[in-house]
Amino acid sequence: MAAMGTNILAIAGGVGGAKLALGLSRVLAPSELTVVVNTGDDETFHGLHVSPDLDTVMYALAGMTNPDTGWGIRGDTFRTLEALGRLGAETWFRLGDADLATHVRRTELLRAGRSLSEVTRELTAHLGIAHAVVPMSDERVRTVALTDDGELAFQEYFVRRGCEPRITGVRFDGAETARPSPAFAEALESSDAIVFCPSNPIVSIGPVLAVPGVREAIERFGGPRIAVSPIVGGKALRGPAAKMMAELGDEVSCAGVARRYAGVCDALVIDTVDAAEAPAIEALGVRALVTSTVMETDDDKDALARDVVGFVEGWRHGRGAIHRALPRTRASRRG
Amino acid sequence: MAAMGTNILAIAGGVGGAKLALGLSRVLAPSELTVVVNTGDDETFHGLHVSPDLDTVMYALAGMTNPDTGWGIRGDTFRTLEALGRLGAETWFRLGDADLATHVRRTELLRAGRSLSEVTRELTAHLGIAHAVVPMSDERVRTVALTDDGELAFQEYFVRRGCEPRITGVRFDGAETARPSPAFAEALESSDAIVFCPSNPIVSIGPVLAVPGVREAIERFGGPRIAVSPIVGGKALRGPAAKMMAELGDEVSCAGVARRYAGVCDALVIDTVDAAEAPAIEALGVRALVTSTVMETDDDKDALARDVVGFVEGWRHGRGAIHRALPRTRASRRG
Numbered sequence: 028m029a030a031m032g033t034n035i036l037a038i039a040g041g042v043g044g045a046k047l048a049l050g051l052s053r054v055l056a057p058s059e060l061t062v063v064v065n066t067g068d069d070e071t072f073h074g075l076h077v078s079p080d081l082d083t084v085m086y087a088l089a090g091m092t093n094p095d096t097g098w099g100i101r102g103d104t105f106r107t108l109e110a111l112g113r114l115g116a117e118t119w120f121r122l123g124d125a126d127l128a129t130h131v132r133r134t135e136l137l138r139a140g141r142s143l144s145e146v147t148r149e150l151t152a153h154l155g156i157a158h159a160v161v162p163m164s165d166e167r168v169r170t171v172a173l174t175d176d177g178e179l180a181f182q183e184y185f186v187r188r189g190c191e192p193r194i195t196g197v198r199f200d201g202a203e204t205a206r207p208s209p210a211f212a213e214a215l216e217s218s219d220a221i222v223f224c225p226s227n228p229i230v231s232i233g234p235v236l237a238v239p240g241v242r243e244a245i246e247r248f249g250g251p252r253i254a255v256s257p258i259v260g261g262k263a264l265r266g267p268a269a270k271m272m273a274e275l276g277d278e279v280s281c282a283g284v285a286r287r288y289a290g291v292c293d294a295l296v297i298d299t300v301d302a303a304e305a306p307a308i309e310a311l312g313v314r315a316l317v318t319s320t321v322m323e324t325d326d327d328k329d330a331l332a333r334d335v336v337g338f339v340e341g342w343r344h345g346r347g348a349i350h351r352a353l354p355r356t357r358a359s360r361r362g
Numbered sequence: 363m364a365a366m367g368t369n370i371l372a373i374a375g376g377v378g379g380a381k382l383a384l385g386l387s388r389v390l391a392p393s394e395l396t397v398v399v400n401t402g403d404d405e406t407f408h409g410l411h412v413s414p415d416l417d418t419v420m421y422a423l424a425g426m427t428n429p430d431t432g433w434g435i436r437g438d439t440f441r442t443l444e445a446l447g448r449l450g451a452e453t454w455f456r457l458g459d460a461d462l463a464t465h466v467r468r469t470e471l472l473r474a475g476r477s478l479s480e481v482t483r484e485l486t487a488h489l490g491i492a493h494a495v496v497p498m499s500d501e502r503v504r505t506v507a508l509t510d511d512g513e514l515a516f517q518e519y520f521v522r523r524g525c526e527p528r529i530t531g532v533r534f535d536g537a538e539t540a541r542p543s544p545a546f547a548e549a550l551e552s553s554d555a556i557v558f559c560p561s562n563p564i565v566s567i568g569p570v571l572a573v574p575g576v577r578e579a580i581e582r583f584g585g586p587r588i589a590v591s592p593i594v595g596g597k598a599l600r601g602p603a604a605k606m607m608a609e610l611g612d613e614v615s616c617a618g619v620a621r622r623y624a625g626v627c628d629a630l631v632i633d634t635v636d637a638a639e640a641p642a643i644e645a646l647g648v649r650a651l652v653t654s655t656v657m658e659t660d661d662d663k664d665a666l667a668r669d670v671v672g673f674v675e676g677w678r679h680g681r682g683a684i685h686r687a688l689p690r691t692r693a694s695r696r697g
Contacts, residue, residue, distance in 0.1 A: 074470030104441055110463030114488045116470075124459045128445030131466075135409030135451075153449045 033059060033339055036211075036218035038163075040065045040231020041080045042097035042265055043257055044224035045087035046322040048160075050332030051222070052088050053325075057157040061214040062088075065226070066143065066162045067170035067199055067234030070182045072120050073111060075130040076137055079182070080231065081147060081162060082129055089154040097265070100125045119187045144208045159210055163235045166205035170234050171198045181230065190267035194274045197230055202237040207244075215244040220339040223254035225320065227268040228287040229275065236291065245291040251342040253335060254288050255296040255320055256281045264321065281315070282307040289313075294342070296320060296335060368394060368674055371546075371553035373498075375400045375566020376415045377432035377600055378592055379559035380422035381657040383495075385667030386557070387423050388660075392492040396549040397423075400561070401478065401497045402505035402534055402569030405517045407455050408446060410465040411472055414517070415566065416482060416497060417464055424489040432600070435460045454522045479543045494545055498570045501540035505569050506533045516565065525602035529609045532565055537572040542579075550579040555674040558589035560655065562603040563622040564610065571626065580626040586677040588670060589623050590631040590655055591616045599656065616650070617642040624648075629677070631655060631670060 035055060039048050039062055048062045065080045083098045093099040103123030112118040122130065129150060136146040142165040151160050172184035174192035184190060207215065226232055236242045245252060261279055263269040269279045277283040281297040281304045288295070294314035297304060298321060305315035318334045321327065370390060374383050374397055383397045400415045418433045428434040438458030447453040457465065464485060471481040477500040486495050507519035509527035519525060542550065561567055571577045580587060596614055598604040604614045612618040616632040616639045623630070629649035632639060633656060640650035653669045656662065 073466050074473055075466065100445075104439065104459070106439055106459035107442055107463045107466070110435075110460040111467060114463055114467045114485060116463075116467055124439070124441035125445040127462070127466075128442045128449055128451075131408050131410065131442070131462075132446060132449045132451055138409055150449060 034218045035060050035220050036214040037062045037222045038235050039224040040226030041083045044226035045084045046328050047224040048084050049087040050328030052158045053329050054332040061159045063211045065231045065234050067168045068181050076134045077130050088156045161210040162208050164205040164238050165208050168202045168205050169200040199234050199237040205238045207238050220250045221252040225255040225257040229271050252292050253294045254292045256284045258284050259298040260300045285311050285313045369553045370395050370555050371549040372397045372557045374559040375561030376418045379561035380419045381663050382559040383419050384422040385663030387493045388664050389667040396494045398546045400566045400569050402503045403516050411469045412465050423491045496545040497543050499540040499573050500543050503537045503540050504535040534569050534572040540573045542573050555585045556587040560590040560592040564606050587627050588629045589627045591619045593619050594633040595635045620646050620648040
């Protein structure tokens with residue numbers, strides 16, 4: 028990894044965010060990157076504190092991710108979960124055996140009085156992760172989906188119901204009394220740039236922005252604030268972002284994403300297939316930065332991370348440099 | 363199984379006790395048997411409530427026991443434990459993946475305010491166990507080994523240190539304020555006979571007798587009280603009973619076991635190899651009942667259970683019948 032001398036605060040949700048976070052961790056030195064992760068998805072299963080997005084980011088940075096799913100641990104088995112099912116527990120939330128160790132250990136340390144930040148630091152250290160992965164808050168925030176089938180806890184909506192109910196809104200219970208985690212608050216003050224990873228703006232980035240003081244800090248942030256669009260070609264690369272945006276009346280497009288990030292984002296990184304949207308995005312006062320954003324391989328992740336860091340560097344040395352850059356196309360990158 | 367019309371309260375520790383408990387469960391109808399299990403061994407590992415003896419008895423009655431060890435679950439794997447080790451947790455207490463589900467579920471239900479009795483009833487029901495398996499107490503009792511290397515929590519002494527330190531005594535922390543579990547108290551009143559399974563008299567049966575009111579209830583118990591000696595041929599069939607008895611100054615023999623059970627036991631079932639000890643045992647005022655007590659196969663367990671139930675039946679219909687019974691020898695049983 029080449030030290031760039033630029034400190035980046037990356038804000039991520041689950042699978043999509045974890046991909047760019049991994050790329051950034053390979054491009055930036057540990058001192059140059061703080062990955063702040065959504066914890067609105069956190070849920071208690073079997074009495075254990077599960078932090079799905081934190082785990083997805085941790086496993087990605089530790090090189091442990093199940094490549095078939097983008098979450099969970101490669102080669103994991105489900106013996107404990109099967110046995111829990113035989114004991115009458117519900118097993119729709121798939122927790123692998125090795126994965127379960129994370130939740131058991133986290134729960135034990137939390138019950139011993141450690142904060143989620145401290146616990147996450149301990150877990151990431153044992154997994155050999157040198158970069159800072161931090162929860163958005165040490166206080167509990169619960170994302171609730173308001174749907175045509177009533178209110179659903181996020182994992183109930185997302186996993187058990189497969190995002191099938193139509194949403195009418197989301198609510199972040201507990202957000203009003205939460206505080207940014209210490210490392211997040213510090214990164215908001217000291218970073219050179221903020222990067223919104225290509226995560227669901229409503230339920231991955233939304234909870235982070237709902238923590239009191241965060242939106243305000245990002246609004247007044249001095250450096251560039253760059254989001255990577257999770258919408259490519261009018262669709263979400265994965266997850267329910269497109270469906271949710273449509274149900275909430277957003278335009279399902281990069282411009283729709285830019286509108287979501289109004290006030291907290293200077294530039295939106297969009298895929299080359301969406302280059303024609305650039306004028307509409309710029310009309311919103313948001314710079315459109317065009318490159319290949321689809322991350323299938325680790326090389327894709329590194330390349331997008333390098334592009335993002337390059338955008339940040341160019342921004343810091345004069346805005347003009349960025350927009351003139353010839354878009355990197357998918358074909359040329361792979362050639 | 364043949365209903366005998368005799369209600370037996372069996373008191374058991376771990377592996378040895380579980381073998382006879384399984385046999386009794388195959389010989390007696392569910393309404394005829396209550397197995398009360400030591401919980402002085404219970405320990406918290408990884409924030410989870412582990413009840414090793416309850417689990418050993420449950421897995422035995424559910425037909426799940428690992429035949430190589432006598433405890434744990436057949437074919438279990440250790441993925442979660444290995445992952446816990448990678449996260450910095452101590453892993454000397456071997457918890458398998460399927461086994462772990464029991465502890466996770468128990469802990470969840472206990473934290474939800476259920477008693478250990480209620481939780482055990484739910485776990486056994488899901489495992490298809492028709493007979494009552496109940497903890498000695500719903501309050502926490504902790505067996506502490508007093509050793510020449512200081513005080514050691516029981517599992518620390520038993521598993522981590524392999525019973526290597528010399529003991530000078532044992533203590534049952536919390537026993538003074540514990541109460542017999544409701545089903546135990548009920549069985550002490552309503553059973554026709556009490557059977558001490560071939561468990562360690564010091565650290566498996568000892569904690570049960572230390573629960574206030576239990577020793578007194580057994581002392582004044584109206585029916586026969588029969589113990590099966592865990593010492594055969596001067597050795598413990600398994601576990602540290604012989605070593606512990608020797609260190610505490612007991613004679614390591616069936617007579618030594620009879621002395622341990624002074625006041626709470628009318629008859630001691632001893633193996634044919636120890637038949638010569640019968641006079642010494644009877645000199646203590648304890649009847650010696652001779653049969654083959656070594657349980658290797660399930661048939662052995664059933665046979666010993668039938669013998670024990672037969673002793674009880676004989677006792678209830680006139681004591682003389684028992685002692686005149688020709689000892690069943692190992693050879694004849696297997697022939």
